[in-house]
Amino acid sequence: MSAEVSREELTSVMTALEPDQIVFTKEHHHCPRRRLTRNEMLLFWALRIYLVFMVGVVVYQIWTGVR
Amino acid sequence: MYTCANYPTSGIVSRSLSHCVDGMNDSMKEPKTASEPRGVALAQSNVLNDPRTSGDNVVITHEDIDRAHDRERVSETRARRGFRPRLRLFWLLIGPGILVMLGENDGPSMLSYAATGARFGIGFFVPFIVLTFAMACVVQEMTVRLGAATHRGHAELIFDRFGPFWGWFSMIDLMVGNFLTLVTEFIAIRAGLGFFGVRPAVAVLSALLVLSVALMTHRYWTWERIILGAAMFNLVFVPVALLTHPHWGTVGRALVTWRPLPGGLTQETVLVLLADIGATVTPWMLFFQQSAIADKGLTTRDIRFGRVDTVLGAALATVAALATMIATAPLFMHHMSAANFEAAEFAQALQPFIGHWGAALFALGIFEAGMVAAITISTSSAYAFGEVARRPHSLNLPFKQGRAFYLVLLLEAAAAAGLVLIPGIPLVYIVLLVNVIAVLAMPPALLFLYMLVNDREIMGKLVSPLWANVLALGVVIVLIGAGLLFGISVIAPHALALVGGK
Numbered sequence: 206m207s208a209e210v211s212r213e214e215l216t217s218v219m220t221a222l223e224p225d226q227i228v229f230t231k232e233h234h235h236c237p238r239r240r241l242t243r244n245e246m247l248l249f250w251a252l253r254i255y256l257v258f259m260v261g262v263v264v265y266q267i268w269t270g271v272r
Numbered sequence: 273m274y275t276c277a278n279y280p281t282s283g284i285v286s287r288s289l290s291h292c293v294d295g296m297n298d299s300m301k302e303p304k305t306a307s308e309p310r311g312v313a314l315a316q317s318n319v320l321n322d323p324r325t326s327g328d329n330v331v332i333t334h335e336d337i338d339r340a341h342d343r344e345r346v347s348e349t350r351a352r353r354g355f356r357p358r359l360r361l362f363w364l365l366i367g368p369g370i371l372v373m374l375g376e377n378d379g380p381s382m383l384s385y386a387a388t389g390a391r392f393g394i395g396f397f398v399p400f401i402v403l404t405f406a407m408a409c410v411v412q413e414m415t416v417r418l419g420a421a422t423h424r425g426h427a428e429l430i431f432d433r434f435g436p437f438w439g440w441f442s443m444i445d446l447m448v449g450n451f452l453t454l455v456t457e458f459i460a461i462r463a464g465l466g467f468f469g470v471r472p473a474v475a476v477l478s479a480l481l482v483l484s485v486a487l488m489t490h491r492y493w494t495w496e497r498i499i500l501g502a503a504m505f506n507l508v509f510v511p512v513a514l515l516t517h518p519h520w521g522t523v524g525r526a527l528v529t530w531r532p533l534p535g536g537l538t539q540e541t542v543l544v545l546l547a548d549i550g551a552t553v554t555p556w557m558l559f560f561q562q563s564a565i566a567d568k569g570l571t572t573r574d575i576r577f578g579r580v581d582t583v584l585g586a587a588l589a590t591v592a593a594l595a596t597m598i599a600t601a602p603l604f605m606h607h608m609s610a611a612n613f614e615a616a617e618f619a620q621a622l623q624p625f626i627g628h629w630g631a632a633l634f635a636l637g638i639f640e641a642g643m644v645a646a647i648t649i650s651t652s653s654a655y656a657f658g659e660v661a662r663r664p665h666s667l668n669l670p671f672k673q674g675r676a677f678y679l680v681l682l683l684e685a686a687a688a689a690g691l692v693l694i695p696g697i698p699l700v701y702i703v704l705l706v707n708v709i710a711v712l713a714m715p716p717a718l719l720f721l722y723m724l725v726n727d728r729e730i731m732g733k734l735v736s737p738l739w740a741n742v743l744a745l746g747v748v749i750v751l752i753g754a755g756l757l758f759g760i761s762v763i764a765p766h767a768l769a770l771v772g773g774k
Contacts, residue, residue, distance in 0.1 A: 210332050218336045221343035223571055226423045229331040232662070236424070236432035236730060245723070249434075252716055256441070259712045262763055266708055270701045 338668040339569040342493050346574070365577035366584065367496045368419075368564035371648055372412060372557050373405070373585030374503035377592050378453070378645030379460020380703065381551070382509070382638055386618050388544065389597035393604035394518065396533035398526040400545070401593050404552040405586040410747045411553045411718070412561055412586075414725040414736070416578035419565030421734045426562040428659035430720050433727065442720065443660040445713050446555050447684065450653045452706040453556070454688030457646040459699055462692060464639030467619045467632065475639075476689045483647050483685055487678060492567050492667040499647055505640040506592045512634050513595035515626040516602050523598065534604075543761055550711040550755030556652040558717055563655035567666050572734065592637075599626070599634065646685060654681035708762050711755035718748045 210218075224230060241249065342364075349361045388397050415426065422429060427446070431439025458476050465475035489495050525531075535541065561582075570578060600618060602625040619631040619638075626634075651667070654677045658665020663676040671678055691697060722744060728735050736744060 210337075214337050214340075215332060217344060218332050218340040221340040221347060222336060222569065223423065226336075226339065226569060226571075227330060228333045228335050228664070228666075231424065236422070236429065238435060239433040239727065239729070248719070249438075252719065255715065262712060262759065263705075263709060266705055266763065270698065270705070 333664075334670060334673060335664070335666045335668045338491060338493075339567075339666075343569050350573075362577060362580070365570065365574050366581040367500060367568060368561045368570075369412065369416070369578060369581030369583070370585035370588065371496070371499055371503060371564065371644075372561040373408065373582070373589040374506045374592070375560070375645050375648035376408070376554065376557055377506050377589045377641055378457055378649075379464070379638055379642035380456045380706075381593070382596050382641045383460065383618070384548070384551075385593045385596040386600045388548075389600035390603035390618075391544075392534055392541075393532075393601050394522050394598060395526050396530050397548075397597060398523060398594060399528075399530050400548070401597070402527070402590055404548060405590045405593070407549075407747045407751065408552050408557075409583055409586045410744055411721070411751070412557060412582045413579055414721055414744060415558050415562040416565060416570075416582055417575060417731065417734050417736075418721075418725055419562040420570045420572050420575045420578060421731050423566050423569075423571075424562075425566050425655050425659045425665070426559045426721070426724075427656035429562075429724055429730070431660050433724065433730070434720065438716075438720070439660050442717070443656045445716070446559055446656050447653045449554075449706070449709045449713050450556050450649050451684055451688055452702060452709060453554070453649055454646055454685055455691050455699070455702050456706055457642040457649065458689045458692040459703070460638050460642030461646070464635045464637075464642060467635030473693055476692055479643055479646060480686060480689050482643060483650070484682060486647060487667070487681070490668065490670050492564075495667045496564075496568070499644060502640065502647075503644045504588075506637065506644070507588065507595075508633050508637040508640065509592050509595040509599055512622075512626060512630050512637065513598040515630040516599055516622075518598045518601065523594075543758065546754045546758035546761065547707065549751065550714070550758045551707070552751060553714065553718075554710050555713050555717040556649050558721055559656050560648055560652035563652065563659070563665075567655070567668070575734070596637075646688075650681045650685040653684050654678070704762065708759055711759045714755050715752045718752060722748055 218227065225234075346361065346364050349357050349364060385401070418426070418429065424432075427439060427443050430442045458479065461479045462472045462475045465478075466472070470478075486495055486498050489498070533541065565578065600622065603621055619635040622634060623631040655665055657663070657680045658674075658677045661676065664674050665677045666674060669677065691702075692699070725731065725744075726735050726741065
């Protein structure tokens, strides 16, 4: 069961906070997805390859540690 | 949760963030100057007249009310003139920057500074540490702008702007790294209190209790003040350094000349340099500061104070780091090998030089370093989880409403604490693994940060100017390069030997 907000609390929230600081607003309206440029897409693919390398290194470290 | 069924809403007219917020009725808004930059442009329509939004409800939460109370205090103070109101405003707005910088002076870091002082004395590493904190300032300042402009945490922005894959990757990567780092923090807590004869289980459980009690305030503001107070104990290394009666002329000369560097630039020294540069900024720092700024409710009007907060934090952390190095310099001067020292061993080795109370202060400092870092690191994990999993995530929440947030925080810390108490666990190996994961996780984290802070759609006029971008890019490249080289040296030591060095 929800409690009613007092007028004072409501006024306080609406005056003190910027609109996109209100939790309801943030939950229901997220930043849109960024459109990546060609260079950025290439960078992200390089990042994916780096990710594979990174996981491999960590797994190797754990494996050598266990041995 | 609360509702305000009859109040016209600040509805959203467009999915695009640049029009992400309809203007509220101007009479309801905090007055702002015409020249004030805003990260998010306000749409022109008056939402009360907007037929598309009439009748929509905004749900006001406990979190909103608490945050609004904090912001009201800021507004009231800002409206007053004079020195004392300015000082109070400063007091109200500082926090995230100091916490993140002093939190970075965690247990392993302080032990690393102690080992550096014992190995190299007062010389090259004095200005070097100052430089690393300056680099950290450059990086952390970007999170200040991001948090204040977007009111969102770092993980949330990555998720929204770059997609769920990178959002979940960043969060999981952070949580794994944080978990292992938390293990090292509880090692430091155990070691620090071990000097006083406290049993490991008691030390670790007491630390968990402190962490839990701090959360029971359910107010970001109160939690922040408590942790700030604890973080100030990082400066306990200053009296320890003073007890060694350092030669200040040597310290001053080292700051200016970057000398001496005992043994010269050997492979070992290069590895120490790479490790220190690579560890200047760790992923949790980026996530924590931005999320804390969003949770604290800072806005674009507060960015200047956010920068001051960050620089002040870096200055305090630098002082503590240098003090630790200076405190252990007597071990270098007396040719004592401290290569494998743990916290209690440093304190015991220093006792002949600084007395029992000085050694006790040193051990207490290590405990504090581990304690504060454990709190801030576990909080950063909880923030990131909440942001990506779309669960409520704020220190203003009661436990019932922020159950997932608090459980992640507590369980991660508890699991790390439990691991430390398992007999025979290879803790030294875990410390090494933490270093490797931390340096490997930095490149994606820094890349996302750099892209987000230059994202005009979300930053508006707050995107970095060219000179700041050049500086930031330079720092990012140095951090990534050093980290990767260190990582390679750990995985394949011979690879670095092929490059050069004595």
